[in-house]
Structures are given as C-alpha cells and as structure tokens.
Amino acid sequence: MRVGDEIKFTDKIIKLQKLENTTESNFLKLIAYFKIEEKNKTDLVLEPEIRIYDKPETITSEAAIKTDIFKDRFIVVNLVKENEYLNVRYQEKPFMLWIWISAILISLGVLLIFLKKMKNKYYKFSIVIFFIFTFLIFYYGLKQKNFYTPEDISIKTL
Numbered sequence: 001m002r003v004g005d006e007i008k009f010t011d012k013i014i015k016l017q018k019l020e021n022t023t024e025s026n027f028l029k030l031i032a033y034f035k036i037e038e039k040n041k042t043d044l045v046l047e048p049e050i051r052i053y054d055k056p057e058t059i060t061s062e063a064a065i066k067t068d069i070f071k072d073r074f075i076v077v078n079l080v081k082e083n084e085y086l087n088v089r090y091q092e093k094p095f096m097l098w099i100w101i102s103a104i105l106i107s108l109g110v111l112l113i114f115l116k117k118m119k120n121k122y123y124k125f126s127i128v129i130f131f132i133f134t135f136l137i138f139y140y141g142l143k144q145k146n147f148y149t150p151e152d153i154s155i156k157t158l
Contacts, residue, residue: 012037015035047064048075111130
C-alpha cells in the first residue's frame with residue numbers, strides 16, 4: 001500500500017492516511033496511520049510502526065492492536081525491499097479476551113477447591129477478596145490504553 005490507497009472488504013474499508021518519520025534516542029520510527037471504516041460502526045484509527053535501530057542495525061515491526069470484548073483487531077506493516085510500498089497485514093481474532101476470562105475462572109475453581117479443603121474461618125473472606133482483586137485487574141486493564149499500541153508521543157516530522 002501507499003499513502004492514499006484503500007482496500008475494500010465486504011463490510012470494511014482500510015485506508016492508509018499518512019506516514020510520519022520520527023527520531024527517538026536509539027532508533028528511527030516510521031508510523032503508519034490506518035483508518036478502518038466498518039458499516040454501522042465508528043471508525044477506528046490504528047498506528048503500527050516500523051523501527052530502525054542503530055546498533056546493531058535492526059528493523060522491527062510494532063503491531064497496533066485494538067481489543068474489545070468480542071474481537072481483537074490487529075494490523076502490522078513491513079517495508080517491501082527497494083520499493084515505495086508497504087506490506088500490510090490486518091487480522092481480526094475473535095474472542096481473545098475470553099481466553100483470559102476462562103483462565104481466571106479456572107483459577108477461581110482451583111482456589112475454591114483449595115479453600116474448601118482447608119475449612120478455615122477465612123474461607124468466605126478469601127473468596128470476596130479474590131473477586132474484588134480480579135474485578136480491579138480487569139477494570140483497570142480495560143480502562144487503560146492497550147499496551148500493544150504504540151504510546152502517544154509528540155510527533156516531529158523529519
């Protein structure tokens with residue numbers, strides 16, 4: 001893809017809006033701004049990066065991921081050698097969050113079995129603390145910006 005190009009699917013349009021170069025302490029960064037339009041939904045902007053490190057000279061691709069309760073949207077870009085195009089991969093992975101929820105439910109089941117066998121006076125108190133702790137982790141985790149998405153920075157064009 002090049003700037004201004006778009007790809008149309010059955011219910012989505014992915015547009016490459018712009019590219020920006022920035023310099024960090026030990027690498028150069030190329031940020032691609034993609035707008036994903038879905039029918040009857042709000043538009044989504046994802047910002048994957050290509051990083052070129054100084055020592056040793058290494059090129060890496062940083063994915064941009066948007067997570068919601070039903071699916072993860074994932075976009076990665078790579079440079080096409082000796083060309084002005086970008087190779088773009090876009091994926092939607094359904095129910096990824098539910099893997100973590102099921103892991104917590106399994107942990108809760110193990111905790112309940114362990115506490116029932118102990119039969120101590122803190123049994124109910126331990127269950128309540130576990131639920132509160134689990135809720136706080138999910139609440140603050142979903143409230144925070146997705147840690148896979150590159151952080152907001154002041155953009156300086158080269």
